[in-house]
Amino acid sequence: MNAARARIGHWLDERLSLSAVREVAGHKTVPVHRYMPLYYFGGMTLFFFLVQVMTGILLMLYYRPSAEEAFESVEFIMTTVPFGWLVRSIHSWSANLMVFFAFAHMATVYFLKAYRPPRELTWITGCLLLFLAMGFGFSGYLLPWNQLAFFATKVGTDIAGSVPFIGEWLLRFLRGGERVTGGTLSRFYGWHVAILPALTVLVLAGHLLFVQLHGMSVPPKVEREGRQGRPMKFFPHFALRELFGWTLALGVLAALAALFPWELGEKADPFAPAYKDIRPEWYFMFMFQSLKLVPGGEIAGIEYEAIPILLFGVAGLLLVLVPFLDRGVVRRGRSPVFTAVGIAALVYMVAFTAWGYDSLLPVWVVLATGVLILILSLGTRRAGGDKS
Ligand code: HEM
Numbered sequence: 480m481n482a483a484r485a486r487i488g489h490w491l492d493e494r495l496s497l498s499a500v501r502e503v504a505g506h507k508t509v510p511v512h513r514y515m516p517l518y519y520f521g522g523m524t525l526f527f528f529l530v531q532v533m534t535g536i537l538l539m540l541y542y543r544p545s546a547e548e549a550f551e552s553v554e555f556i557m558t559t560v561p562f563g564w565l566v567r568s569i570h571s572w573s574a575n576l577m578v579f580f581a582f583a584h585m586a587t588v589y590f591l592k593a594y595r596p597p598r599e600l601t602w603i604t605g606c607l608l609l610f611l612a613m614g615f616g617f618s619g620y621l622l623p624w625n626q627l628a629f630f631a632t633k634v635g636t637d638i639a640g641s642v643p644f645i646g647e648w649l650l651r652f653l654r655g656g657e658r659v660t661g662g663t664l665s666r667f668y669g670w671h672v673a674i675l676p677a678l679t680v681l682v683l684a685g686h687l688l689f690v691q692l693h694g695m696s697v698p699p700k701v702e703r704e705g706r707q708g709r710p711m712k713f714f715p716h717f718a719l720r721e722l723f724g725w726t727l728a729l730g731v732l733a734a735l736a737a738l739f740p741w742e743l744g745e746k747a748d749p750f751a752p753a754y755k756d757i758r759p760e761w762y763f764m765f766m767f768q769s770l771k772l773v774p775g776g777e778i779a780g781i782e783y784e785a786i787p788i789l790l791f792g793v794a795g796l797l798l799v800l801v802p803f804l805d806r807g808v809v810r811r812g813r814s815p816v817f818t819a820v821g822i823a824a825l826v827y828m829v830a831f832t833a834w835g836y837d838s839l840l841p842v843w844v845v846l847a848t849g850v851l852i853l854i855l856s857l858g859t860r861r862a863g864g865d866k867s
Contacts, residue, residue: 507694509717511708512701514591516855518717519724520584521690526725527577528683530732531615534570535672542622544668546661549624550746557743568736574616576732578762581612583848589801589821591698592808598693599802604686606799611679616760618671621664629747630754632667633659635763638770642792643785659749699812758835765828766791768835794824 492498509518541560543552556563585605588594594602621632636659640650655662701707711717759767766787773783797804807814825845832841 504714505712507691507713508710509695509713510697510701511711511859512697512706513856513859514587514698514701515859516852517587517591518695519721520580520587522721523724523728524577524580524584525683525687526728527573527580527732528679530573531570531577532676534566534573535676537566538570539672544622544665546624546664546747549622549664550743553623553743557740564740565736568739568741569732571741572735572739573732574619575761576728578612578616578760581609582762585609586821586825587852590818591696592805592814592817593696593698594802594805595696595699595808596802598689598696601686601689601693602802603799604682604689606795607682608679608686610795611675611682613762614675615671615679616762618667618675620760621659621667622671623743624664624747625744626747626751626754627744627757629659629749630757631759632663633753634757635759636663638784638788641782641784642788643781646785699808703812761832761836761841764835765831768831771835 488497509515538556541552541556541563543549553567556567558564560566588602588605617632617635621628636650636653639653640646642649651657653663653666654660655666697707758764769787770784773787776783801817805814805817808817829841829845833839
């Protein structure tokens with residue numbers, strides 16, 4: 480038995496150079512310091528992405544992307560397909576958790592200044608992944624073809640329509656015509672199950688490759704203070720910790736999906752009066768709420784609404800360019816202005832989300848995440864923060 484295993488190992492090694500991979504992996508280490516728990520956020524986002532791929536493939540086996548059948552096929556999944564309700568609920572919960580962790584991961588790498596050279600491309604591919612994740616959310620929202628999804632997509636694409644110069648083209652491109660119809664649904668399905676996954680796999684491969692090439696960064700503050708512990712071996716120590724986190728995440732995800740199954744609502748009726756409680760996914764809420772404050776009217780042929788839309792576009796572009804704009808962190812190892820802008824942006828996003836929902840829940844979620852990070856950091860300092 481052992482001889483057979485050794486022979487198979489040797490055969491595979493000759494073809495796949497496994498020992499070379501093992502050699503490289505054996506040398507991979509992770510810096511140990513008090514911000515170390517933040518290194519798990521990227522991996523957590525990856526975990527939820529993998530759950531999305533697996534549950535999405537299962538949903539595709541029964542889902543039908545047409546105005547006549549979409550709602551009924553989701554109803555069939557939830558009532559008749561064995562465990563269909565659970566798979567759909569996991570897909571929906573995991574989508575939200577993936578976006579949440581992508582945001583949290585971005586915030587942490589931003590405040591730890593992990594975008595410093597040579598990690599500019601890691602940051603840029605990360606931004607693209609966040610935009611792709613939001614695209615997944617926007618396109619997936621319409622797929623059950625229920626009232627809320629239909630009217631939210633109508634409003635969302637209307638907003639895209641008020642972008643100056645290209646708005647009209649953008650609206651038709653998104654909707655596949657003048658109005659939100661079955662044609663829009665097929666189009667969104669194409670984006671959701673083919674175009675976005677293909678792009679995400681490509682960009683994600685780049686992101687993870689850059690992380691491997693450069694290793695994990697050490698925050699400038701920790702570098703200055705020289706308060707690092709002995710680096711931890713990635714295999715098996717960090718990988719096992721990561722796996723432990725993923726197991727916990729699976730437990731939380733399963734509990735949420737089973738205890739709070741995702742609702743389906745009523746079938747979309749394009750001729751019904753506009754749904755009264757139209758709201759987008761929570762991660763678009765801060766923009767939606769900001770646009771609600773803009774009065775109707777236009778200036779020099781440009782609608783007032785177009786101005787904040789353009790500003791959001793500019794903010795997105797500035798976000799991508801952060802590694803090239805923040806020169807202070809390169810020269811002096813600190814950039815308090817960028818930290819302050821980051822805090823202000825975070826406060827604005829959380830406050831407007833809370834306002835949009837008329838609830839303090841978003842504030843509690845962010846505070847709870849902060850407290851969890853703090854507890855994990857204190858634990859890490861005790862467990863591995865000494866210089867021995
Ligand atoms: C689907 C979304 C994403 C996935 C699956 C992902 C995955 C990962 C993983 C596994 C790591 C290594 C562990 C870690 O440092 O947490 C990482 C590192 C990194 N990610 Fe992401 N990421 C995503 C989105 C983002 C976003 C939105 C940004 C920022 C715009 C970003 C920027 C970075 C940077 C700068 C690093 C290097 C961190 C360091 O060296 O300390 N990522 N990512």
